Amino acid sequence: MSDPVLATADAAAESPSLVTGGAPPTGGPTGEKPRGLWGDAWRDLRRKTLFWIALSLIGIIVVIAAAPQLFTSVNPTIAGSADLSKSLEPPSADAWFGYDFQGNDVYARTIYGARASVIVGFLSVTFAALIGGLVGILAGFYGGWIDGLLSRIGDVFLGLPFVLGAIVILSSFAGAQSEASATWIITLVISTIVVLSWPLYARIMRSSVVSGKQADYVQAARALGASTGRIIFRHLLPNCLAPIVVIATLNVGAYIAAEAALSFLGIGLRSPVVSWGVMISDARNAIRTAPHAMLFPATFLTLTVLSFVMLGDVVREALDPKLR
Amino acid sequence: MGRYTLRRLLQLVPVLLGTTFLIYWLVWSLPGDPFAGKCGERDCPASYVDMMRGRYNMDDPLPLQYVKFVGNMLQGDFGVDFRGRAVLDTMAQAWPITLKLALLAVIFEAAIGITAGVLTGLRRGGFLDNVVLISTLFLISIPIFVTGFLLQYALGIKLGLIKPTVSAAAPWGELVVPGLVLASGQLAYMARLARTSIAENIRADYVRTAVAKGLTRQRVVGIHLLRNSMIPVVTLLGLDLGSLMGGAIITEGIFNIQGVGGTLFRSIIQQDSTIVVPMVTVLVLVYLLVNLLVDLLYGVLDPRIRYE
């Protein structure tokens, strides 16, 4: 499984300039009003077809996740919607994606499954970036023993390869609950991902802050008497946000895939939660006779991850000042 | 260089202790019955519970437990699973297989990924460049278990070209397809990294100097450019090897490979977690050590780092 940590190491390696941040450029050679890094990036992004394709795909998936009723009349979350007599039937006019082992309508389940997958992806990234970002700012800005301590703690978590760490955490907690609610299961998986990946964002943020701190414009702000808070929020943050935004975007897809992998292993989401990972896991044993049960959720999963990777790609290119 | 090595080694120790302590705590010391759900569908046999309590001092306070746990490990005692088999034996059997698989995967990753990356880095915007960019995009996005199942189904079941599952002895030939599956995700990153590294370095000042010295293009690219561009590539390769040695759990699970990952996979599915802690501890140790070696390698490759 593509380790999300490695995914981001690659992105960071591809854009070392982003990690150092830097002062926003002044007006370009055409003498227009200075736009700054974000303005330039947006102008660039607007023109790229890939950006719009990725954004539309993600939009569609978010809509599916938010309002599955729009796409199918069958609700697989209601008990009794499964029809065992239809077990493993191939796609037909009634059920576009066929039926799975339990007799569930695969299409309906795929549609409803989007919600769990998407929620896990987005929330994991958000919390991991928030926590990691905060830790990174503190470590980078204050330096000294605070930096040492926080970095060591981060290293401990980074030392745990993602899948192994997830296995340990989830199998420990899974043992404790036999009757688990959907909310608890989802929260557990999100927390696991957050716990294992926050150090990455902390590192990136710390790196940006440390080099941003030395920048002339920060010294200038200090000399003018700006308070610490103001320096951090008004001056450092806008420039240090870029690499985190890129990594975070890329990682939404990676975490959705990670959830699928964990569910596939049986330690992530499971009944009563429906997600693409759960569906793929369930369909594991039937692959020889009924590949459709796995094919469709797998395709949706791949497309979702693909759209985030594409988005992350174009955003990174747009934000990279070296390519100007 | 020596001082740098020493420093990195010293940094390793607290991280290692912290990580293994974390694992230990998670598995054995959470509130509730530590033995619940660890021996398969049933409860753990009483004999095992007694043995574990005695041998591993479960009644001691947590820090003391942990210290004794580490002490045991340093003496080569990694514990036993609830069936009485020594974890170390199980691992000793499984590891050579995982190593074979890891080696194959890294070779594929390097050969395909670096070649594609270098070729497209030198000449961007051509047909090859677009092909590589798009295909890497897909390779990155397809989850590894999808690739695994796809190939297993297509090559093993539908076309009958390979055996769908790998036999216990795991000969090299049977590991080729699983190796490819493992490599598929990573080689995409490798190709992109190589491409970016080359594309960035080709504009570097020292390349301009090399040309200005009247060196041939072969030498400028082959010696000056590559030597610099390959530094991040080699380090990524090393890191990949490190994580692969930790066992490619999913791939080994799909192809039923009796390596470290496969063993872990089956243990989890069967809820047999007594084996999990010692195995994961060793794997983390290996992972951290390999990371350290890669760091040192970086110091060898880039002289600027050595004297920090």
Next chain:
Amino acid sequence: MTDVITSNTPAPEAAVPPSTRLLEVDKLHVEFRTRDGVAKVINGVSYHVDSGETLAVLGESGSGKSVTAQAIMGILDTPPGFVTGGEIRFHGRDMLKLTEEERRKIRGSGIAMVFQDALSSLNPVFTVGFQIGEVFRKRLGMSRKESYQKAGDLLDLVKIPNARQRVKAYPHEFSGGMRQRVMIAMSLALDPEVLIADEPTTALDVTVQAQIMDLLAELRRERNMGLILITHDLGVVADVADRIAVMYAGRIVEESDVFELYRKPCHPYTLGLLESIPRLDLKGQELNTIKGLPPNLMRIPSGCAFNPRCPMAQEICRTDIPPLLPINGGTRASACHFAEELASRD
């Protein structure tokens, strides 16, 4: 086996006139094609340098001085840079018409170059001895041992202390001034006839600057090379240069021997540059500046490119590009409609 071209290699075309200059740039045009537009970076630049003389090319950033040098060496970034006109003649042969292989042979042995930032211009992963030595190994066929020895000799020549030991050091282990000496040493390895120094001292502090300049002057004398010194710093150039060409917006606006230029500049731009040099005896007074900014090379002002900033600009300056013409028939030249007036004031 060597692939070094010496000046004795006969030109492939018909016999060249005997009074050929060593290196001559003739009406060179270079443009940069970007997605935002086409920037006309060099617009008809001509200058020359002979053995044993130093030509200083002076100008602000964006004047095109470095790009001209890159075009001479054939290391222009193509794309986006393209030579769109003119000739660059070395011993009478137009290098722009040569094959890449032929041009390669001229590099280092015929014309060599020293760059501004020695830290980024030297390869960080190879020792200094390796980088200097490889020139001897690859182009003169020397053995490894010999090449390291020669490298040590060169480091000695540029006055780096402990040269024998320093051969094994990496670029980042040297100080700024020492690194620049290393670059100079490397450029002299094949005994070039022309050395182009592109802002060799800009990144260094003042005392080191003077040392490097002295070194360059001395080396030029000893080897009877032609030296093209590219800089924006008038102060640095006064001691070392024989002639000065002042560039602005891709054109030469004034060309003169050094004494006359400083004594009586004949172009408003040169005048402005000289007047803006801070002087100790004018302490306490406001600094003079040239108002305005260098032009956007994608939209060079019509007529004389300097006219928006020129205190003497008249109507004709906005409509007619002033050609570079000799002043009063002498050896000085200026591209200003009012050059003669400037020349005759005191």
